[in-house]
Amino acid sequence: EMSQSQQKCIANFALLCCLAVLVALIFSSINIWGDVEDDVTEENCSTDCRMELVENIPDHLSFHADSRPHLPLSAGFHTLLDQARYSVEVVSPVWDLNAWDVEAKQQGQLLFQRLLRLASRGVKLKIVSGLTNSAELRTLAEHDADIHFVNMTALTRGGLHSSFWIVDRRHVYIGSADMDWRSLSKRKELGVTVFNCSCLALDLHRVFLFYWQLHDKDYIPSIWSKRVTALYGRHDGLELQLNSSQAVAYVSTSPELFCPKYRTKDLDAIHQVIQGAKTFIFISVTDYLPLLSWPYRGSTVTRYWSPIDEMIREAAVLRGIRVRLLISFWRKTHPLTFNFVTSLTSLCTQLINCSIEVRFFSHKEHSDHLQHRLNHNKYMVTDNAFYIGNHNWVGSDFAISAGVGLVVQMKNSVPKGAATILEHVRAAFERDWRSRYAKSL
Numbered sequence: 001e002m003s004q005s006q007q008k009c010i011a012n013f014a015l016l017c018c019l020a021v022l023v024a025l026i027f028s029s030i031n032i033w034g035d036v037e038d039d040v041t042e043e044n045c046s047t048d049c050r051m052e053l054v055e056n057i058p059d060h061l062s063f064h065a066d067s068r069p070h071l072p073l074s075a076g077f078h079t080l081l082d083q084a085r086y087s088v089e090v091v092s093p094v095w096d097l098n099a100w101d102v103e104a105k106q107q108g109q110l111l112f113q114r115l116l117r118l119a120s121r122g123v124k125l126k127i128v129s130g131l132t133n134s135a136e137l138r139t140l141a142e143h144d145a146d147i148h149f150v151n152m153t154a155l156t157r158g159g160l161h162s163s164f165w166i167v168d169r170r171h172v173y174i175g176s177a178d179m180d181w182r183s184l185s186k187r188k189e190l191g192v193t194v195f196n197c198s199c200l201a202l203d204l205h206r207v208f209l210f211y212w213q214l215h216d217k218d219y220i221p222s223i224w225s226k227r228v229t230a231l232y233g234r235h236d237g238l239e240l241q242l243n244s245s246q247a248v249a250y251v252s253t254s255p256e257l258f259c260p261k262y263r264t265k266d267l268d269a270i271h272q273v274i275q276g277a278k279t280f281i282f283i284s285v286t287d288y289l290p291l292l293s294w295p296y297r298g299s300t301v302t303r304y305w306s307p308i309d310e311m312i313r314e315a316a317v318l319r320g321i322r323v324r325l326l327i328s329f330w331r332k333t334h335p336l337t338f339n340f341v342t343s344l345t346s347l348c349t350q351l352i353n354c355s356i357e358v359r360f361f362s363h364k365e366h367s368d369h370l371q372h373r374l375n376h377n378k379y380m381v382t383d384n385a386f387y388i389g390n391h392n393w394v395g396s397d398f399a400i401s402a403g404v405g406l407v408v409q410m411k412n413s414v415p416k417g418a419a420t421i422l423e424h425v426r427a428a429f430e431r432d433w434r435s436r437y438a439k440s441l
């Protein structure tokens with residue numbers, strides 16, 4: 001039989017539990033961060049946006065003269081910084097803007113200096129990083145930047161691959177480039193800058209807040225604030241005006257553990273774009289590998305990871321969609337890549353109306369420079385939509401590493417050659433596909 005003090009103890013404990021749940025519920029539903037920049041909400045944010053394709057094309061890569069001029073990535077970053085009035089938020093897997101390589105580092109240094117000077121203009125720089133020992137981050141912190149550390153090893157054993165910017169909660173950048181001097185000189189990069197687009201910026205900012213809250217945590221909380229739930233997703237995208245054409249857009253993330261309520265997973269975003277294609281699907285990624293590997297007791301476990309392979313096979317064989325896959329051929333290309341893509345291309349044997357083509361983007365590599373002229377792109381474009389992400393199309397990346405993606409679907413059919421962002425992305429793909437650097441197996 002319980003003594004009175006035991007009963008009292010149990011009652012107190014129950015009360016404490018109730019209180020804890022109550023506090024958690026309250027904190028999850030109200031704004032506890034006291035943002036000062038809340039002048040724009042999802043009710044009155046702007047959807048009349050300007051979206052531009054930004055690319056870094058390394059020197060010594062030459063394409064056909066008739067290819068459309070692209071906006072340089074460095075110009076895109078500087079335009080974003082020109083616009084900044086009160087905040088610049090950056091997520092990048094790498095911080096290496098000041099390199100030892102004298103001839104190539106200027107653009108990186110210039111960007112770093114501008115980030116250092118933001119504080120003197122009264123602009124707050126906030127950074128989320130998975131790096132613990134970065135000299136550049138220390139320097140930025142000494143210049144008033146707020147830096148939060150996300151320990152991906154503790155959370156998923158993956159990496160923080162996410163790479164995006166949010167400026168004043170109005171303008172954004174998403175793409176393949178990191179805060180790495182190579183992204184501004186030696187590597188081929190592709191991304192988009194979006195201006196005057198506070199609705200999209202607000203949603204991407206929720207992904208930023210999600211990371212921000214993971215600062216120094218070694219677990220992912222089970223209760224999240226409403227401030228990080230997604231505003232838009234694959235079932236209810238954001239209706240946008242892009243340069244006077246109508247489009248629908250949303251942000252996706254991975255891994256699944258990093259998807260709070262309503263947030264679309266990268267893999268589901270890719271699925272929707274592939275499913276929605278009517279005539280073609282063009283994919284440009286550094287690595288393509290349907291394998292999942294993770295460290296286990298000192299060794300590595302590897303499994304076959306089929307989702308994207310399946311989507312491509314279905315689109316090509318059952319729906320007659322033309323598929324082109326442009327993969328980088330470089331020192332780190334996994335040898336099984338060739339087996340998996342050969343299997344894909346042989347699928348169309350003896351089938352009319354079936355086309356899966358694969359080419360490898362390569363150039364003569366200098367032995368001492370691993371990433372020179374590497375095609376670092378990570379995107380897909382179809383006849384009506386595109387997806388730009390942070391991940392290579394490798395199982396492990398989607399399963400355990402953090403990344404974001406942007407889906408943009410055009411609402412009306414776009415005439416070929418029209419000056420829309422979709423056409424610009426398609427033109428960039430076709431330029432690379434037809435270039436002398438793209439070689440068949």
Ligand SMILES: *[C@@H]1O[C@H](CO)[C@@H](O)[C@H](O)[C@H]1NC(C)=O
Binds near residue numbers: 038039040041
């Ligand atoms: C948007 O709405 C918020 C809250 O309702 C309000 O404080 C803010 O002034 C509005 N901003 C604009 C630009 O209309």
Ligand SMILES: *[C@@H]1O[C@H](CO)[C@@H](O)[C@H](O)[C@H]1NC(C)=O
Binds near residue numbers: 132154
């Ligand atoms: C990150 O988490 C791992 C695993 O929990 C731990 O060993 C490591 O010390 C953590 N790193 C930092 C910088 O806190």
Ligand SMILES: *[C@@H]1O[C@H](CO)[C@@H](O)[C@H](O)[C@H]1NC(C)=O
Binds near residue numbers: 050083195196
């Ligand atoms: C954003 O919109 C404002 C007002 O319409 C305009 O003055 C400004 O130039 C735009 N900014 C960009 C970067 O397009």
Ligand SMILES: *[C@@H]1O[C@H](CO)[C@@H](O)[C@H](O)[C@H]1NC(C)=O
Binds near residue numbers: 319320352353
């Ligand atoms: C090829 O596919 C297209 C689109 O699905 C279809 O309209 C056409 O009839 C097909 N042609 C053949 C020969 O199957």
Ligand SMILES: *[C@@H]1O[C@H](CO)[C@@H](O)[C@H](O)[C@H]1NC(C)=O
Binds near residue numbers: 052243419420421
């Ligand atoms: C937007 O429209 C302007 C003017 O018509 C054009 O110069 C620009 O290339 C367009 N941008 C995009 C991304 O379509």
